[in-house]
Structures are given as structure tokens and as C-alpha cells.
Amino acid sequence: MPEQTNGQTNGNNPDRPREPIVSPYQSKYPDPMSNVSNFKIIESTLREGEQFANAFFDTAKKIEIAKALDDIGVDYLELTSPMASEQSRLDCTAIANLGLKAKILTHIRCHMDDAKVAISTGVDGLDVVIGTSSYLREFSHGKDMDYITAKAIEVITFIKKSGLEVRFSTEDSFRSDLVDLLSIYKAVDKIGVNRVGIADTVGCANPRQVYELVKTLRSVVSCDIECHFHNDTGCAIANAYAALEAGATHIDTSVLGIGERNGITPLGGLFARMYAGDKEYVKNKYNLHKIRDVENIVAEAVDVTVPFNNYITGYCAFTHKAGIHAKAILNNPSTYEILKPEDFGMTRYVSIGHRLTGWNAVKNRVEQLNLDLTDEDAKAVTQKIKALADVHGALSLDMVDGLLKKFHEAKGDGTHKEVLNRIESPAQIVA
Amino acid sequence: MPEQTNGQTNGNNPDRPREPIVSPYQSKYPDPMSNVSNFKIIESTLREGEQFANAFFDTAKKIEIAKALDDIGVDYLELTSPMASEQSRLDCTAIANLGLKAKILTHIRCHMDDAKVAISTGVDGLDVVIGTSSYLREFSHGKDMDYITAKAIEVITFIKKSGLEVRFSTEDSFRSDLVDLLSIYKAVDKIGVNRVGIADTVGCANPRQVYELVKTLRSVVSCDIECHFHNDTGCAIANAYAALEAGATHIDTSVLGIGERNGITPLGGLFARMYAGDKEYVKNKYNLHKIRDVENIVAEAVDVTVPFNNYITGYCAFTHKAGIHAKAILNNPSTYEILKPEDFGMTRYVSIGHRLTGWNAVKNRVEQLNLDLTDEDAKAVTQKIKALADVHGALSLDMVDGLLKKFHEAKGDGTHKEVLNRIESPAQIVA
Numbered sequence: 093m094p095e096q097t098n099g100q101t102n103g104n105n106p107d108r109p110r111e112p113i114v115s116p117y118q119s120k121y122p123d124p125m126s127n128v129s130n131f132k133i134i135e136s137t138l139r140e141g142e143q144f145a146n147a148f149f150d151t152a153k154k155i156e157i158a159k160a161l162d163d164i165g166v167d168y169l170e171l172t173s174p175m176a177s178e179q180s181r182l183d184c185t186a187i188a189n190l191g192l193k194a195k196i197l198t199h200i201r202c203h204m205d206d207a208k209v210a211i212s213t214g215v216d217g218l219d220v221v222i223g224t225s226s227y228l229r230e231f232s233h234g235k236d237m238d239y240i241t242a243k244a245i246e247v248i249t250f251i252k253k254s255g256l257e258v259r260f261s262t263e264d265s266f267r268s269d270l271v272d273l274l275s276i277y278k279a280v281d282k283i284g285v286n287r288v289g290i291a292d293t294v295g296c297a298n299p300r301q302v303y304e305l306v307k308t309l310r311s312v313v314s315c316d317i318e319c320h321f322h323n324d325t326g327c328a329i330a331n332a333y334a335a336l337e338a339g340a341t342h343i344d345t346s347v348l349g350i351g352e353r354n355g356i357t358p359l360g361g362l363f364a365r366m367y368a369g370d371k372e373y374v375k376n377k378y379n380l381h382k383i384r385d386v387e388n389i390v391a392e393a394v395d396v397t398v399p400f401n402n403y404i405t406g407y408c409a410f411t412h413k414a415g416i417h418a419k420a421i422l423n424n425p426s427t428y429e430i431l432k433p434e435d436f437g438m439t440r441y442v443s444i445g446h447r448l449t450g451w452n453a454v455k456n457r458v459e460q461l462n463l464d465l466t467d468e469d470a471k472a473v474t475q476k477i478k479a480l481a482d483v484h485g486a487l488s489l490d491m492v493d494g495l496l497k498k499f500h501e502a503k504g505d506g507t508h509k510e511v512l513n514r515i516e517s518p519a520q521i522v523a
Numbered sequence: 524m525p526e527q528t529n530g531q532t533n534g535n536n537p538d539r540p541r542e543p544i545v546s547p548y549q550s551k552y553p554d555p556m557s558n559v560s561n562f563k564i565i566e567s568t569l570r571e572g573e574q575f576a577n578a579f580f581d582t583a584k585k586i587e588i589a590k591a592l593d594d595i596g597v598d599y600l601e602l603t604s605p606m607a608s609e610q611s612r613l614d615c616t617a618i619a620n621l622g623l624k625a626k627i628l629t630h631i632r633c634h635m636d637d638a639k640v641a642i643s644t645g646v647d648g649l650d651v652v653i654g655t656s657s658y659l660r661e662f663s664h665g666k667d668m669d670y671i672t673a674k675a676i677e678v679i680t681f682i683k684k685s686g687l688e689v690r691f692s693t694e695d696s697f698r699s700d701l702v703d704l705l706s707i708y709k710a711v712d713k714i715g716v717n718r719v720g721i722a723d724t725v726g727c728a729n730p731r732q733v734y735e736l737v738k739t740l741r742s743v744v745s746c747d748i749e750c751h752f753h754n755d756t757g758c759a760i761a762n763a764y765a766a767l768e769a770g771a772t773h774i775d776t777s778v779l780g781i782g783e784r785n786g787i788t789p790l791g792g793l794f795a796r797m798y799a800g801d802k803e804y805v806k807n808k809y810n811l812h813k814i815r816d817v818e819n820i821v822a823e824a825v826d827v828t829v830p831f832n833n834y835i836t837g838y839c840a841f842t843h844k845a846g847i848h849a850k851a852i853l854n855n856p857s858t859y860e861i862l863k864p865e866d867f868g869m870t871r872y873v874s875i876g877h878r879l880t881g882w883n884a885v886k887n888r889v890e891q892l893n894l895d896l897t898d899e900d901a902k903a904v905t906q907k908i909k910a911l912a913d914v915h916g917a918l919s920l921d922m923v924d925g926l927l928k929k930f931h932e933a934k935g936d937g938t939h940k941e942v943l944n945r946i947e948s949p950a951q952i953v954a
Contacts, residue, residue, distance in 0.1 A: 145839040145874060148916040177878040179913040264858075296799050296861040299730035299761050300768065324861055325799045326792040326834055327764070329757030330730050337731060352859070354832040354840045361757040368727050368756045399830030401785040403757060408576040409785045427695075428783070430727040430755055443576060447608040482610035485579040 125310065125339045129370040132167035133378075134219075134318060135359060137346040137390060138187070139170040139199045144350035146394040153393050154183050155190065157347070160386040162192040165378045166359070170197045170219060170344070174209050184213035195257070202240070202247050202260075217257030219289070220247055224272055225264035237272050241279055248285050259318055261289025266297040266305070274312050281313035287342060288313055292331065295324030295353070299334035306338035318342035321357050323349055328357040329365050336369075347390040348398065360387060361403040368430050381437035404436045413443045422456045445487030447478045454492070461493060463500045469508070473499055476512050484518050494521040556741065556770045560801040563598035564809075565650075565749060566790060568777040568821060569618070570601040570630045575781035577825040584824050585614050586621065588778070591817040593623040596809045597790070601628045601650060601775070605640050615644035626688070633671070633678050633691075648688030650720070651678055655703055656695035668703050672710055679716050690749055692720025697728040697736070705743050712744035718773060719744055723762065726755030726784070730765035737769035749773035752788050754780055759788040760796050767800075778821040779829065791818060792834040799861050812868035835867045844874045853887045876918030878909045885923070892924060894931045900939070904930055907943050915949050925952040 138154055141147055149157065158169055169192070174181035188196045195216040200206035202222040210218050222240055235243075244260055251258040260280045262268055277288045290305065302319070309317060319335040319342070321328040332343045349358030360383045367374045374380070384405045391398050400406055410433040412421045420427035421442055433440045444453040454477065455470040465473075473496060481487055487495070498521065502511040515521060569585055572578055580588065589600055600623070605612035619627045626647040631637035633653040641649050653671055666674075675691055682689040691711045693699055708719045721736065733750070740748060750766040750773070752759040763774045780789030791814045798805045805811070815836045822829050831837055841864040843852045851858035852873055864871045875884040885908065886901035896904075904927060912918055918926070929952065933942040946952060 143844045143879060145842040145844060145872075148877070148912070172879070177909045177913045180878065294859055294861045298764050298796075298800075300734065300765065303731070323832070324834070324840070325796040326760030326789075327796065330761030333729050333758070334731065349832055352844060353842060354834065354837050358757075365729075365756040365758065369729075396831040397828055399832065400827040401754070401780055401830065403755070403785065406785050409755070411576040411784060413574045413576060413783060428725055430725045441576075446579070447611065448574060448603065478608045481579070482608045 123337070125307065125337070127336045127339060127341055128333070128366065129373045131336050131340070131366070132342045133359070133362070134168040134170055134197065134342050134344045135161050135166040135194070135346070136170040136199075136320075136344050136356070137161065137350065137359075139172050140320075140344065140351035140356055141346040141390070141394075142172045143352045144346075144355065144394055146396065147350060149393060151179070151183050151186060154187060157386070157389060157393070158187050158190065158192060158194075160382065160389055161347075161359075162194045163379060164359075164382045164386060166194055166345075168195045168197050168217075168342075170199055171215070173198060173200050173206065174213050175200065175206050181209065181213060184210070184215060188214040188216070197257075197259075202243050204247060204250060207247050207251055211251065211254045211256060215256070217259065217286070218251050219259045219261065220244070220251070221261045221263055221289070221291070223263035223293075224269075224276065225262075225267040237276065241276050244276060244280055245283055248280055248283060252284060257286045259287040259289050260285045261291055261318065261320070263291050264293040265290045266292050266301060267294070270305075270308075274309065277309060277313050281315050285315055287316040287318045289318040289320060290335070290340075291320040292322055292328075293320075295322030295328070297321065297331055298325075298327055299330045302331045303334045303338045306335045306340050310339035316341040318344065320344040322351070322353065323355055323357070324353060328355075329361045332357045332362055333365050333369065336366075347386050348396070348402070350390065350394060350396075358403065359383065360405060363436075364403045364431055367435070371435075375435060380435055384437060404431065404438065409433075410438055410440045411443055412440070413446060413448060422453060443486070445477060445481065445489060445492045447481040447486075449474060449477055449481070454496075457492060458496060461496060463496060465496070465500060465503070469499065469503070472509070472512060476515065480515070480518055487518055487521075491518050491521050554768070556738065556768070558767045558770060558772055559764070559797065560804045562767050562771070562797070563773045564790070564793070565599040565601055565628065565773050565775045566592050566597040566625070566777070567601040567630075567751075567775050567787070568592065568781065568790075570603050571751075571775065571782035571787055572777040572821070572825075573603045574783045575777075575786065575825055577827065578781060580824060582610070582614050582617060585618060588817070588820060588824070589618050589621065589623060589625075591813065591820055592778075593625045594810060595790075595813045595817060597625055597776075599626045599628050599648075599773075601630055602646070604629060604631050604637065605644050606631065606637050612640065612644060615641070615646060619645040619647070628688075628690075633674050635678060635681060638678050638682055642682065642685045642687060646687070648690065648717070649682050650690045650692065651675070651682070652692045652694055652720070652722070654694035654724075655700075655707065656693075656698040668707065672707050675707060675711055676714055679711055679714060683715060688717045690718040690720050691716045692722055692749065692751070694722050695724040696721045697723050697732060698725070701736075701739075705740065708740060708744050712746050716746055718747040718749045720749040720751060721766070721771075722751040723753055723759075724751075726753030726759070728752065728762055729756075729758055730761045733762045734765045734769045737766045737771050741770035747772040749775065751775040753782070753784065754786055754788070755784060759786075760792045763788045763793055764796050764800065767797075778817050779827070779833070781821065781825060781827075789834065790814065791836060794867075795834045795862055798866070802866075806866060811866055814867060815869075835862065835869065840864075841869055841871045842874055843871070844877060844879060853884060874917070876908060876912065876920060876923045878912040878917075880905060880908055880912075885927075888923060889927060892927060894927060896927070896931060896934070900930065900934070903940070903943060907946065911946070911949055918949055918952075922949050922952050 172180045174184045197217045198215045199219045317340040319340045321331040345357050345359040349355035451471045451474040454474045458465045502508040603611045605615045628648045629646050630650045748771040750771045752762040776788050776790040780786035882902045882905040885905045889896045933939040
């Protein structure tokens with residue numbers, strides 16, 4: 093094939109294999125604002141995830157999840173506020189003392205009392221949050237912007253004195269007044285906050301809005317920018333990507349996306365998206381083979397089934413079915429795959445026993461079984477598969493193999509056409 | 524609350540209630556390119572959906588699904604090619620003759636033979652597709668662009684002569700050469716094709732790429748623009764939205780997103796997204812209450828469970844749990860909801876029996892139960908709920924109610940504090 097190169101991905105290393113270009117619309121020149129190849133993950137299964145309807149993690153389960161996420165290589169773990177309950181406080185302390193590679197954060201309201209208790213747990217940093225939208229100011233805490241700003245400065249200054257990392261986030265940022273937002277972010281940046289956070293608390297934002305807001309914020313503050321996206325309207329992954337393109341530095345995730353309502357950016361889905369953006373960065377930084385394990389741990393703990401259409405690990409994520417697809421996939425998997433299943437510890441499956449099948453896929457199976465059949469033979473068997481599947485539904489691979497073997501055997505005495513004609517149901521294949 | 528208005532949504536109708544502004548970043552002025560308030564849905568459960576690993580629809584099931592989708596009000600139904608199998612051809616004819624409000628399309632390769640058979644089924648229009656990426660040209664059909672263009676013109680001209688609507692789509696558009704793409708779209712537009720289609724066949728595109736490509740294409744052709752997005756990297760819904768913002772007119776969907784691999788833009792997810800974009804348009808045009816029914820029909824037919832985190836109908840989509848959230852939701856649902864559950868025939872659930880609960884949510888329940896308790900009482904019961912949930916996991920609403928009633932009863936003789944102290948497990952509440 094005529095190979096095209098992507099200057100950004102291949103760098104100047106002549107030994108690195110040249111990768112096919114992902115899209116002609118992807119710039120050949122580096123984008124100085126983009127952090128698609130340089131981002132950090134704040135894994136919030138143990139905070140946002142605990143707000144999922146079914147979630148109740150005991151200490152042992154929290155530790156198991158924390159260790160599994162640490163094995164994957166996420167940069168931070170965020171834990172439920174120690175103010176939520178006595179056990180929540182004890183669990184913060186326990187996880188902060190595990191000695192994980194990931195930095196440990198806990199999430200608190202913008203109150204001095206919360207900050208004091210949180211610091212005492214031994215975590216590495218605090219994620220401070222307060223609502224700034226007119227909705228939240230009216231219906232939740234009822235405070236005005238002057239009060240919020242003064243409070244933020246007091247709490248951040250206090251946390252910084254203790255030597256901990258501190259993030260200041262607004263809540264419902266996309267329904268807050270732009271001038272209010274930029275004013276408070278500028279104020280906290282000035283006193284040395286480590287990160288500011290943007291949160292799409294209700295899941296209303298779309299990628300172009302996100303890009304514009306992050307780009308604007310990037311020009312106002314010099315600290316890091318964290319983003320938190322709910323998925324009510326299906327943009328949590330795309331918004332994370334748009335935020336990184338605009339200069340955000342940290343993305344919040346949870347395993348399977350669990351959280352309030354239908355949740356936030358899922359860890360596995362973010363891996364899939366970022367792999368399409370910069371495969372090498374994602375592969376080298378995170379242990380992608382472990383995503384399935386942690387998803388299974390969390391799914392079992394919160395009593396849900398991994399969705400059939402889950403990113404990467406959904407049971408059909410790498411199943412190819414249409415005839416034309418199967419042929420191309422067999423020739424070159426990149427034709428219909430942007431994710432290599434083996435990079436995630438998964439395997440590809442090409443389904444050939446259904447009525448949409450094509451003879452190229454069947455012929456490929458003939459070769460795998462090492463049967464001596466012509467193209468015409470493969471076409472004849474394909475027509476039989478389609479006819480059977482039309483009436484009885486898809487044939488299993490065993491059925492397809494049985495049909496091919498029966499046909500091949502009958503070819504010895506020249507009765508293969510009769511054999512094919514006689515078969516009127518899948519039961520007769522195995523008979 | 525200080526109400527803000529959104530000029531675009533409210534129009535000039537003084538009787539229409541003023542809606543709160545969704546985001547300060549949403550322009551107050553109409554965007555002449557955007558079709559967020561003017562789009563059509565091409566529902567492809569009976570074509571793309573049939574390519575889902577588990578899918579096998581018999582004729583009766585296809586008709587049931589077609590009627591359910593027609594009830595929802597989708598603009599088009601797309602069916603599997605009549606060339607796939609004999610039954611597929613018969614099913615096209617059967618559905619074309621149902622007399623549905625939706626226009627019926629079938630999907631064919633760019634071949635004269637396919638076009639002839641498809642026309643004979645009585646459908647309203649044909650969706651013609653061919654691969655143009657270097658991958659597909661090399662590993663699938665092996666044709667060059669001159670051949671593809673000549674073939675496209677021949678097939679489209681033939682279909683138009685028969686009076687049918689015709690769409691011409693490339694496959695794997697985001698990995699095709701931009702000049703090749705624009706050249707062939709321009710050529711088919713010139714001979715009067717009804718729509719051109721862009722397909723992200725491998726699910727690699729992101730919203731900014733989509734916006735750029737559709738915007739560019741919009742300036743090249745005068746016909747409609749259809750978009751088809753796979754969801755491998757989590758952008759299928761966001762890409763659809765970005766495409767409409769850039770001037771696309773038609774979006775392909777399937778129920779629950781079923782299709783090749785992990786599928787395409789889901790119908791329900793697109794409703795959620797477009798509702799956030801222009802609620803009135805979506806509510807007035809589509810029968811949103813029916814989405815759950817058709818999802819259940821399809822989920823049962825393909826033997827999958829509706830994902831726990833599904834848009835709108837996932838069982839936790841409208842469940843609120845965190846204490847601070849629950850309080851605000853009780854004060855005003857818009858605080859944490861961008862989708863009104865009742866607009867989709869769903870109901871809201873505020874979970875209050877867990878360790879993250881807050882006393883405002885508990886107090887609200889006190890009022891619902893019409894119990895005579897003070898704020899201090901509600902706070903005391905809340906602390907007990909947190910302590911019990913910390914050890915035993917979340918309490919059901921029945922448990923919370925039982926606890927409140929026991930406390931209220933004991934208040935009569937002043938033993939309410941002792942009663943609370945004596946309860947050490949949820950079992951003692953019901954005892």
C-alpha cells in the first residue's frame with residue numbers, strides 16, 4: 093500500500109516503524125496548545141464512582157480497586173470526602189498509606205473544616221469544589237461570588253501552607269457566568285493553586301463549547317487545568333478529547349464511567365479515544381492489558397454487567413460480521429480497526445456463519461482448515477450458509493467447519509453438490 | 524431565581540415559557556450553518572444493526588421494529604441490502620409495502636446489479652456506498668478513483684431515472700484523501716444526487732475533524748449531507764452533533780447503537796444530545812416516550828441487556844445520590860438535570876439511604892411522609908443513616924421511612940434519642 097507518514101507520531105527516530113496516517117484532517121504540524129500527547133488521568137472511581145446508585149465499597153474493596161488502578165498506571169486516585177462519614181475518613185487514611193505510585197487525592201467542599209480533616213488523612217492533595225452557576229448559588233449553597241472567592245482564597249492558602257497539592261474547581265461550570273468563572277480562576281491561580289477544574293456537572297456541554305472555554309481559560313491561568321465531564325448527553329469522552337486539544341492537562345475518569353446518574357468519562361473509553369490520538373503515548377504510559385480486570389472487579393462490586401457495547405472490552409468490540417468487512421479484515425486488520433485488540437489483551441473475531449457473509453471470508457476459513465477447495469467450491473458453500481442462516485439464524489463456527497469438511501469429504505467421490513443440496517437445516521450438518 | 528432567556532429557543536411567542544439559558548457559551552445569535560434545530564434521522568437498526576454480532580431478525584421481528592421506529596417518528600428506515608440473501612430481498616419488499624410514514628431506504632454497493640434488484644423491491648430510495656480510502660482501495664475492492672467516479676455516475680443516473688431518492692456515500696471517509704473525496708462528491712452533486720454521505724467506518728474521527736470536513740463539504744455541494752459514525756473511540760454522538768453544527772442534514776442511528784463491533788450513534792443517545800441542543804425541536808418532532816419500548820424490543824431480539832448506563836433509559840440515568848446533589852435536586856430539578864425525565868416517560872429517583880446522604884434530602888422525605896419533625900431531628904436521623912450505611916451498605920427507602928416513623932413515634936413519649944441509639948443494624952428497624 094502507498095504508505096503515508098505522520099510526522100508527529102514518528103518523530104525523528106528512523107528505527108520507529110512508520111505508521112499509516114490516521115486522517116488527512118489531522119495536522120502534520122504539532123499543535124502547541126494540544127495535550128493529546130501529554131495528559132494525566134485523575135481516576136475517580138473511589139469518589140465519583142461511589143456516587144453511582146449501586147456503589148457501596150467496603151475498605152477491602154476500595155483497596156483492591158485502588159491497587160488495580162495503580163497497576164494500570166493512572167496518575168491520581170481521587171477518594172470520597174473524609175467528611176462524608178467516619179468510614180470514609182478511615183478509608184482515606186488507609187489508602188493514603190498504601191504506598192501506591194499514584195498520587196492520592198480527596199475531594200472536599202470549600203470549607204476550612206473539611207480541609208483540616210482531609211489534611212489529617214495523609215493524602216497527597218485536595219480537590220476543592222464549589223458551585224458557581226446561578227442554579228447552584230440559588231438552589232444549593234446560596235452564596236454570592238465575593239463570598240465564594242474569599243472562601244476559596246482562605247481554604248487554598250491554608251492547604252498550601254500544609255504542603256499539599258490543591259485543586260480548585262467550580263461546579264456546573266458550563267452554566268456559570270463566564271466573567272465570574274474567569275475572575276475566580278484568575279484569583280486562585282494568582283495565589284498558587286496547582287490546578288483549576290472545570291466540571292460539566294449536568295452533562296450539557298458539547299465539544300465545541302468545551303474547546304472554546306478551555307482555550308479561553310488557558311490564556312487566563314498558568315496552572316494546570318483539570319476537566320470533569322458527565323455523560324448524560326453522550327459527550328463525556330469527546331469533551332475530554334476536545335479539552336486536551338485546547339490545552340487541558342488532567343482528565344477525570346471512573347471505571348465503566350460509574351458516577352451520578354449515567355456517570356462520567358469511562359477510563360476504558362478514554363484509553364480508546366487517546367489511543368486513536370497518540371497510540372504510542374497511551375501504550376507506553378498505561379498498562380492497557382489490565383483494563384478488563386479492573387472493569388470486572390468494579391462491575392462485580394456494584395452489581396452491574398459490563399455493557400455489551402463497552403469500549404475495548406464489550407464482547408463485540410472486535411467482532412466483524414458483514415461480508416465485505418470480513419474480507420478486508422482478513423486481508424489487513426487496519427482496514428476496519430482503529431484499535432489493535434492485542435494492545436488491550438483482547439482478540440479479534442470474524443463472524444462468517446450468517447446471511448450477510450461473503451465468500452472471501454469463507455475461503456479464508458478453508459485455508460485455515462487446510463482443505464483443498466477451489467474458489468467455486470467456497471462460493472457454493474457460502475450460498476448454502478446464507479440460505480441456512482436466512483431461515484435458521486447464524487451458524488456457529490463449528491457448523492461452518494462441519495459444512496466445509498462434509499463438502500470436502502464428498503469431493504473425493506464427486507458427490508459434493510448432492511451433499512450440499514441434501515442439507516436443509518443446521519442439524520443435518522452435525523448428523 | 525434570576526431568569527435568563529435564550530432568544531433562539533423562545534422565539535417571538537410570548538406564550539411560550541421562558542427557558543433558562545443552557546450555557547453562556549451558546550451563542551445568542553442564530554448560526555446560519557447549524558442544523559441542530561433542523562435535522563433528519565436515518566434509522567439503520569435494520570441494516571447496520573443487522574451487522575451486530577448477535578443480530579438475526581426474522582421477517583416478523585423486522586416488521587415489529589420498523590413499526591415501533593415509525594411510531595417514534597424517525598424520518599427514514601434503512602434496510603439490509605436485498606443482495607445479502609433471498610430473505611433480505613423479500614423483507615425489503617415487505618417493509619416497503621407496510622405504508623409507514625417513514626421513508627424506506629435500502630443500502631447497496633455501487634453496482635448496477637444491486638441497484639436493479641433494490642429498485643424492484645419498492646423502496647423509496649437507495650443508499651449507495653463505496654470505499655475510497657487507500658486502505659479499502661488496496662485491501663477491499665482494489666479500484667482506483669477514476670473507476671469509482673465513473674461507476675458512481677452510472678449507478679446514480681440509473682437510480683434517478685427510476686424516480687427514487689439516491690444517496691452516494693464513501694466508506695472510511697476520514698482516512699480518504701481530501702481531494703479525492705471532494706472531487707467525487709462534487710461530481711455526484713452535479714448530476715443531482717439527493718444526498719452525499721460521510722462515514723467514519725472505523726470510529727477514528729473526533730468532533731473537530733468532523734466539523735472541519737463537513738464545513739468544507741458544505742461549501743462544495745448543494746445537496747443534503749448524511750453522516751454515519753462508529754463508536755469505537757466514544758465520539759459517535761458528539762460527532763453527530765458537530766456534523767449538524769457544521770451543516771450536515773441527516774444522521775444515521777440504530778437502537779442502542781447496535782452495529783459492527785461496538786456500533787454507531789444510538790437513537791436514544793442522539794435524542795438526549797439533541798434535546799440539550801434544541802429541546803422543543805426534538806420534543807415536537809419525535810415521540811420520545813416510545814424510546815424505551817423500542818429499546819426493549821431490540822435488546823430482547825438480539826439477546827443483550829440494556830446497559831446500566833444507557834442514555835435516558837439506563838436504570839440510573841435519573842438517580843441522584845450525593846447529599847449536596849439530592850438537596851439541590853429537591854429544591855429545583857434543573858440544578859442537576861439537563862434532561863427532564865418526564866419528557867421521556869421516565870421518573871426521577873433521589874437516593875437518600877446511603878452514607879453520602881445529606882440532611883436536607885432526609886428532611887424532604889420527612890415532609891413527604893407528613894411527619895412532625897424538626898431540622899435537628901432530621902439531622903439526628905441522617906447521622907444514624909450514615910452510620911448504618913457505613914457498616915451495612917445503603918438502606919432502601921422503606922428502611923429510611925421505617926427509621927423516620929420509629930423516631931417520630933418515639934418522640935411522643937420523649938424516647939426518640941434512646942430509640943435511635945439502640946438501633947445498630949437495619950434489621951432492627953423493621954423488627
